[in-house]
Amino acid sequence: MSQQLLLVGNWKSYITSTEGAIHLVKTLDKKLPKKLKSKIVLVPAAPLVALVRYVYGGKRMSVGMQDVTQHEEGASTGSVTAAGVVGSGATYCIVGHSERRKDGETNVDVARKIRLLLDAKVTPIVCIGELERDRDGNFYNILEHDVAECLARILPQEVSKVVIAYEPVWAIGASAAPASRVVSEALVFIRKTIASQFGREIALKMKMLYGGSVSPSNAHELLHLGHVNGFLIGRASADADQFIGIIKACQ
Numbered sequence: 001m002s003q004q005l006l007l008v009g010n011w012k013s014y015i016t017s018t019e020g021a022i023h024l025v026k027t028l029d030k031k032l033p034k035k036l037k038s039k040i041v042l043v044p045a046a047p048l049v050a051l052v053r054y055v056y057g058g059k060r061m062s063v064g065m066q067d068v069t070q071h072e073e074g075a076s077t078g079s080v081t082a083a084g085v086v087g088s089g090a091t092y093c094i095v096g097h098s099e100r101r102k103d104g105e106t107n108v109d110v111a112r113k114i115r116l117l118l119d120a121k122v123t124p125i126v127c128i129g130e131l132e133r134d135r136d137g138n139f140y141n142i143l144e145h146d147v148a149e150c151l152a153r154i155l156p157q158e159v160s161k162v163v164i165a166y167e168p169v170w171a172i173g174a175s176a177a178p179a180s181r182v183v184s185e186a187l188v189f190i191r192k193t194i195a196s197q198f199g200r201e202i203a204l205k206m207k208m209l210y211g212g213s214v215s216p217s218n219a220h221e222l223l224h225l226g227h228v229n230g231f232l233i234g235r236a237s238a239d240a241d242q243f244i245g246i247i248k249a250c251q
């Protein structure tokens with residue numbers, strides 16, 4: 001399993017102005033620990049990605065995009081294509097976020113997007129997570145089904161180039177994250193599902209993040225007891241002190 005942690009800050013639409021984005025990135029840069037143990041990826045809203053990338057220069061933090069269209073470049077008004085992601089300077093891209101899925105994005109769309117991103121040499125961060133938990137454990141079937149459909153278009157040798165983010169929808173924007181045991185059980189299950197599709201050795205190489213109400217106060221425990229390779233962070237990543245707090249908890 002690769003060791004460097006991946007901390008992805010999904011700014012969603014919390015930061016919408018040029019000034020706000022520049023202020024946040026500069027404040028983070030000033031406060032970052034000298035010897036960083038994690039790889040940091042900032043994911044602003046689409047109109048701010050190129051700005052953040054070029055103002056900051058991507059020296060210690062990489063930049064990502066929040067979504068990509070499944071359409072090819074050219075006649076696609078209003079979309080960010082895979083070529084557009086590359087052109088913006090982003091090297092990561094979130095796909096399948098529940099806030100996109102609720103507008104109709106399907107696993108089939110996600111699988112297409114992953115293919116386009118891999119072809120463009122951009123790392124996809126694929127969000128997977130059940131809407132709610134049920135006593136009978138049916139959510140495990142949902143996870144299994146989502147993993148299989150989302151990864152349907154990738155080759156075994158590409159699995160290590162894809163990042164999975166387990167984001168139980170009920171924990172996003174919630175008042176607290178689930179217990180570390182809940183996170184760790186889900187991640188083990190997802191890894192087993194990937195192993196049955198691609199083989200154990202390949203599954204062990206996959207980076208798996210947790211996302212949903214990660215904060216400076218729960219990051220350390222989730223990291224150690226949840227067996228995660230990093231986090232996908234929403235609200236807290238749009239606040240410099242909170243995000244730095246999470247980065248420090250992972251040092």
Ligand code: PGA
Nearest residue numbers: 172173212213233234235
């Ligand atoms: P949250 O969002 O950290 O605000 O819960 C996580 C996410 O949606 O990726």
